[in-house]
Amino acid sequence: MTTFMSRNDLFLFLGFTVVVLAMPIWLAPFGAGYPDLLQRFMIFGIFAVGFNILFGLTGYLSFGHAAFFGVGSYAAVWSFKLLTLDAIPAMIFAVLISGLFALIIGFLCLRRSGIYFSILTLAFAQMSYNLAYSVLTPITNGETGLQLTLADPRFLDAAMGQTFSGQPVPTLLGQQLGGYAGFYFCAGFLILSFFIAQRIAGSPFGMMLKAIKSNQTRMQFTGFNTRPYALSAFVISGMYAGLAGALLAVTDPLAGAERMQWTASGEVVLMTILGGVGTLVGPVIGAWIIKYFENILSALNDNILARFWSFLPEGVADVVVKITSKFVGDGWHLTLGLAFVIVVIFLPGGIMEGVRRIAAAFRRSGSSSAKPSARTQPAE
Amino acid sequence: MEKSNVVLHVADVHKRFGGLHALADIDLQVEEGKTHAIIGPNGAGKSTLLNVIIGKLAPTSGQVVFDGTVLTGRKPYQINQLGIARVFQTPEIFADLSVLHNVMIPALAKRDGMFKLNMLRSLDSETGIRAEAEHMLEDVGMITRREMLAGSLSRGDKRRMELAMCLIQHPRLLLLDEPTAGMSRHDTNTTIELLKKIKSRGMTKVIIEHDMHVVFSLADKISVLAQGRIIADGSPDEVRGNPKVQEAYLGGAH
Ligand SMILES: Nc1ncnc2c1ncn2[C@@H]1O[C@H](COP(=O)(O)OP(=O)(O)O)[C@@H](O)[C@H]1O
Numbered sequence: 001m002t003t004f005m006s007r008n009d010l011f012l013f014l015g016f017t018v019v020v021l022a023m024p025i026w027l028a029p030f031g032a033g034y035p036d037l038l039q040r041f042m043i044f045g046i047f048a049v050g051f052n053i054l055f056g057l058t059g060y061l062s063f064g065h066a067a068f069f070g071v072g073s074y075a076a077v078w079s080f081k082l083l084t085l086d087a088i089p090a091m092i093f094a095v096l097i098s099g100l101f102a103l104i105i106g107f108l109c110l111r112r113s114g115i116y117f118s119i120l121t122l123a124f125a126q127m128s129y130n131l132a133y134s135v136l137t138p139i140t141n142g143e144t145g146l147q148l149t150l151a152d153p154r155f156l157d158a159a160m161g162q163t164f165s166g167q168p169v170p171t172l173l174g175q176q177l178g179g180y181a182g183f184y185f186c187a188g189f190l191i192l193s194f195f196i197a198q199r200i201a202g203s204p205f206g207m208m209l210k211a212i213k214s215n216q217t218r219m220q221f222t223g224f225n226t227r228p229y230a231l232s233a234f235v236i237s238g239m240y241a242g243l244a245g246a247l248l249a250v251t252d253p254l255a256g257a258e259r260m261q262w263t264a265s266g267e268v269v270l271m272t273i274l275g276g277v278g279t280l281v282g283p284v285i286g287a288w289i290i291k292y293f294e295n296i297l298s299a300l301n302d303n304i305l306a307r308f309w310s311f312l313p314e315g316v317a318d319v320v321v322k323i324t325s326k327f328v329g330d331g332w333h334l335t336l337g338l339a340f341v342i343v344v345i346f347l348p349g350g351i352m353e354g355v356r357r358i359a360a361a362f363r364r365s366g367s368s369s370a371k372p373s374a375r376t377q378p379a380e
Numbered sequence: 381m382e383k384s385n386v387v388l389h390v391a392d393v394h395k396r397f398g399g400l401h402a403l404a405d406i407d408l409q410v411e412e413g414k415t416h417a418i419i420g421p422n423g424a425g426k427s428t429l430l431n432v433i434i435g436k437l438a439p440t441s442g443q444v445v446f447d448g449t450v451l452t453g454r455k456p457y458q459i460n461q462l463g464i465a466r467v468f469q470t471p472e473i474f475a476d477l478s479v480l481h482n483v484m485i486p487a488l489a490k491r492d493g494m495f496k497l498n499m500l501r502s503l504d505s506e507t508g509i510r511a512e513a514e515h516m517l518e519d520v521g522m523i524t525r526r527e528m529l530a531g532s533l534s535r536g537d538k539r540r541m542e543l544a545m546c547l548i549q550h551p552r553l554l555l556l557d558e559p560t561a562g563m564s565r566h567d568t569n570t571t572i573e574l575l576k577k578i579k580s581r582g583m584t585k586v587i588i589e590h591d592m593h594v595v596f597s598l599a600d601k602i603s604v605l606a607q608g609r610i611i612a613d614g615s616p617d618e619v620r621g622n623p624k625v626q627e628a629y630l631g632g633a634h
């Protein structure tokens with residue numbers, strides 16, 4: 001057991017699993033304990049965990065990962081249409097297709113590093129987005145989005161003699177995947193994703209990725225061909241994105257090109273930085289926080305604000321409502337941007353750095369004799 | 381004993397940076413198991429020569445041959461895998477990783493080659509590599525710092541760790557670019573002792589050094605570089621007595 005996984009890693013994994021599985025309970029008081037939102041927590045958690053393998057461990061900042069997310073969604077819906085409504089084949093198909101897609105795009109983009117790499121990923125993702133709306137409409141169904149219909153062939157289901165009545169929905173072994181079943185299905189994948197990411201980070205391969213981030217030149221003079229290492233990280237994170245996209249298609253079987261837009265690529269960057277680049281749990285927490293506040297703030301409107309500020313004098317309340325309304329509803333991205341700026345300036349290591357600082361402060365006040373400069377690698 | 385066994389041959393190498401002729405007609409032969417020192421004033425082209433050998437720079441003309449293999453045109457990681465390691469003038473280390481990991485990484489490069497998708501094993505299960513790295517750190521006197529972040533080490537310790545990173549690969553050829561620069565006299569002596577110990581193991585070394593105390597206590601052969609040209613070479617005594625060297629280097633501005 002000790003060589004398989006260290007004690008700390010095991011505790012972290014078990015703790016993470018418990019927290020995730022109990023989310024419907026502990027999130028209920030925050031008004032977030034309902035399946036639809038919980039599913040999104042899981043899906044974007046997976047997206048961020050995978051993104052962190054490329055960005056956090058290897059140091060390559062991609063601005064185009066939403067492309068793989070979108071490809072995963074399309075691939076899953078096609079699996080539902082052509083093969084079967086069962087979710088597992090759709091997942092496998094989506095991960096393979098997005099992995100292949102990531103292999104091609106990664107191969108091209110990794111000819112450059114730094115800002116040029118980032119620009120290339122952005123360019124490829126925007127190209128994919130535009131293609132999805134134009135040339136590829138036979139595959140993507142353009143602006144309408146790709147949906148399930150009764151007329152879909154579903155060859156595997158047909159071969160097994162299964163028929164459906166009403167609107168087709170994804171299933172798992174015949175069970176519909178709506179509501180809490182959908183949440184637990186996604187949660188299983190998040191836990192698995194986390195486990196794999198933890199194994200990667202703790203493996204010799206993971207150490208090589210961190211070394212590439214730290215000093216790529218030294219890696220080359222030490223005898224490593226860094227390109228295939230970075231490409232592997234790129235493909236793995238692309239597969240994670242594809243898995244997340246596929247899960248979104250399972251919970252809501254309609255794939256649209258807007259999932260591939262650059263704002264969606266930017267969002268996963270924000271999640272990772274907000275939570276803590278290079279840490280294991282940070283990106284997941286970042287994803288949860290962003291999705292939580294998106295859910296709350298984007299639902300607010302002027303009426304709700306007016307009621308909230310009604311204790312203020314008439315004229316003042318109007319002004320305050322006017323100002324705050326710019327930060328909610330469609331303007332919630334303004335709040336997100338503001339929060340992001342504050343975090344990057346005051347807590348460049350993200351929320352996980354905040355947690356670490358607080359823990360260190362407690363430890364210091366607990367034992368004043370402890371040396372403050374006992375630096376080791378961040379426990380994560 | 382007389383049999384000369386050339387392992388590294390730098391043949392007619394020129395390197396130009398625009399109008400600057402940084403290396404001119406360099407011909408250098410390094411014998412197996414020997415320590416070959418390169419000395420010369422700042423800007424003479426010493427580091428550039430090492431950069432050409434390890435594939436960081438392509439020569440404008442000429443080629444480098446290592447044990448019958450032409451290095452010129454190969455990638456730095458291929459050249460390292462052939463058995464050439466280098467300590468840089470300004471330490472090239474993994475500042476964000478622990479000292480122990482810094483030394484384990486080159487050991488893994490030696491064992492696993494230039495690429496291995498080794499992600500199912502845990503790093504903790506690499507007990508052999510870990511023990512090897514710890515042993516190496518003991519040799520350079522840094523075992524107590526193994527858990528520290530490499531970036532937080534002192535200048536001298538960074539160099540020593542970088543030396544350990546090279547030595548753990550048991551390279552056939554070790555290139556040292558001013559390995560004792562910035563070290564105290566005590567640390568310099570420790571490093572000389574260490575390098576002497578390696579010498580007895582038969583590793584070939586090319587060392588660039590300003591400190592004449594270091595050069596004369598280590599080198600079997602010395603080449604003097606000035607303005608991109610080799611102006612003298614020979615045994616330490618020959619070089620010391622050479623009037624051209626006196627003028628260009630030993631007795632000059634230095
Ligand atoms: N990459 C480079 N581009 C342009 N000029 C360079 C480069 N590297 C070295 N030089 C120049 O070549 C000359 C030799 O430099 P260098 O080999 O570092 O000298 P040394 O190591 O002997 O002090 C210097 O004039 C330096 O400015």
Ligand SMILES: [Mg+2]
Pocket residue numbers: 426427428469557
């Ligand atoms: Mg130099």
